[in-house]
């Protein structure tokens with residue numbers, strides 16, 4: 001029913017508002033920024049941690065390589081000391097070599113050379129075949145042979161430098177793993193004489209390396225340039241079995257590392273990835289490798305980065321939480337305002353759009369330039385107030401809701417309906433261009449409402465009056481169209497109930513005239529422009545004056561005489577008739593008092609006066625103030641008075657008749673003329689309308705009706721007055737036909753009160769004279 005509202009409700013549920021969108025974008029950027037900043041900080045931290053770690057490792061490698069280099073240099077010096085000594089003793093052949101090295105004093109000298117060098121395990125001198133001549137381990141030298149040792153073969157070959165650092169070997173005398181530095185001995189003329197070597201304890205170096213700690217999973221190695229491990233921490237086992245093929249690392253990859261160290265993949269240094277720094281010994285073909293498991297460094301990095309990551313996560317979560325709450329609040333506000341918007345535009349009782357929303361629709365249509373035509377309907381329920389007053393507001397409210405529901409059922413999908421307030425509904429039907437179509441739809445509405453409603457056990461029959469204006473025919477703008485439809489509705493109500501009126505220029509000017517008349521009437525009442533005329537009523541038999549009918553007159557200064565047929569309906573609309581009617585009663589009764597008895601005065605009453613409910617009181621007040629006897633007063637009512645259900649007409653008439661006031665039914669034969677009224681409502685007289693009297697001389701139909709009426713009147717014992725007698729013929733026919741009284745221009749026009757009085761007094765004199 002409220003399609004826009006439904007759509008809006010839908011929209012408020014699902015879509016993201018521009019503000020929310022901006023918030024979400026900013027949010028996204030913030031989170032992204034924090035993520036990027038965190039990642040970059042983490043990467044910098046990690047780089048720094050790696051750099052720091054490698055720096056430590058390279059520093060240690062520097063120190064270690066220097067220290068071990070020094071140790072080997074010391075051994076080198078000892079070896080050089082021995083060869084220099086043998087040279088000085090002019091040892092140039094095997095014989096002199098044996099003589100100079102195998103004696104006990106030579107042994108003592110040799111041992112003395114070892115003192116102070118803790119890492120030096122033993123000094124050994126061999127001959128040109130590799131047979132041991134002297135050893136610091138004992139004297140005389142043990143039977144041992146080194147000729148098969150690689151270092152010996154290298155020395156013997158006379159290729160390469162005179163000093164040779166061998167891969168680790170198991171000592172043949174002490175049986176321990178040794179690192180052996182050998183020196184070649186040559187004669188003055190360059191012949192190979194033998195080898196002097198210094199065996200150092202591998203364990204010594206392994207211990208030195210073991211003292212270095214660069215973190216969990218560190219691997220410190222002392223290697224030859226071909227990768228052969230000389231010593232290592234954690235230590236490697238070297239035994240007879242592995243002697244020929246000692247453990248080695250991939251020297252190529254390690255020596256290719258930059259000076260600052262770097263990451264080496266798994267299987268280069270053990271089976272895990274490692275951060276390694278390598279330093280060559282300045283004087284020997286060996287190097288120190290300081291390495292740590294990459295996982296240790298990574299763990300350290302993770303530990304550094306973890307708080308940072310947590311902090312960023314918390315910040316992000318905080319941002320998301322705050323914006324989440326913010327957006328929720330925004331949504332709530334939006335929902336709230338959508339609800340308020342909806343409530344402000346919905347009629348609670350019927351669920352239809354209300355006046356505000358309706359006006360907004362029209363404004364929107366107006367704004368679009370209104371290319372598409374439409375019809376605007378104002379529908380107003382007839383006598384709704386009566387239902388409300390008699391059956392209660394609860395029933396009234398339910399009826400309104402039921403009416404709304406029925407209207408909605410009968411309207412098309414593009415039509416719009418609103419309740420403007422009270423019992424007034426407005427409908428917009430799009431695409432209606434002309435009056436014919438507009439009226440067709442109005443007919444649908446009228447017949448929909450005409451079907452009875454069942455409300456709380458009551459069957460309610462109501463009708464609706466409809467006013468229509470057409471866009472663009474009657475105007476484009478909201479104000480004009482509303483005014484036109486309102487005017488048309490006003491006309492529909494004025495013309496009777498259950499009617500439809502389409503706006504037109506004539507209607508507008510008629511309404512304008514009516515409005516002016518309304519204003520003028522009110523003015524006339526204040527200025528006392530009203531007076532009464534009296535038309536004589538005669539007895540049919542003998543044409544004797546029986547009384548006068550009081551007829552209201554209005555003389556307007558510029559309009560002139562305004563006929564009561566014109567101004568009385570307007571006075572009825574405005575309600576002025578109540579004040580005016582009371583005045584007529586008092587005035588006519590007072591003036592009738594100036595006539596001799598039994599002349600009566602007949603006074604016209606409007607149905608509206610009965611609706612106000614004060615008619616009895618007004619009549620009695622007029623009689624009391626004037627002193628006119630009740631039986632000299634006659635009240636003329638019309639069928640429409642009898643038709644109206646409100647105001648307790650029947651009771652009022654019953655009471656008036658009971659107090660001997662005559663009741664006449666005016667204009668008989670023009671309305672519904674239900675003869676039932678004559679029986680149901682006890683009346684004293686009927687006044688046959690001028691229309692029948694007019695046709696009575698030449699229209700057989702009028703004659704037939706008049707005969708029937710008169711027959712009925714005599715059966716019911718009613719008196720009968722024929723109105724509008726203009727010819728003698730009419731007077732004859734009706735008089736003979738059974739009318740008790742005659743009234744009309746033939747017998748007397750309405751006259752001034754003075755003239756009426758004169759006429760009344762003259763009649764009395766004639767009667768007295770007669």
Ligand code: C2E
Pocket residue numbers: 535550551552563564565568584603604605606636666667690723724725726743744745746750
């Ligand atoms: P009505 O009650 O039927 O009054 C008779 C009308 O017929 C009067 O018109 C009268 O002047 C006119 N008339 C009388 N004899 C003849 C005739 O031979 N030929 C013709 N052509 N007309 C004749 P008027 O005075 O213009 O009143 C018109 C109507 O205004 C009345 O019709 C009555 O319904 C209403 N009216 C007049 N005065 C009052 C009043 O005080 N109160 C109320 N509620 N209605 C009044």
Ligand code: CA
Pocket residue numbers: 549604636666
């Ligand atoms: Ca009358």
Ligand code: CA
Pocket residue numbers: 666667687689690723
């Ligand atoms: Ca009449």
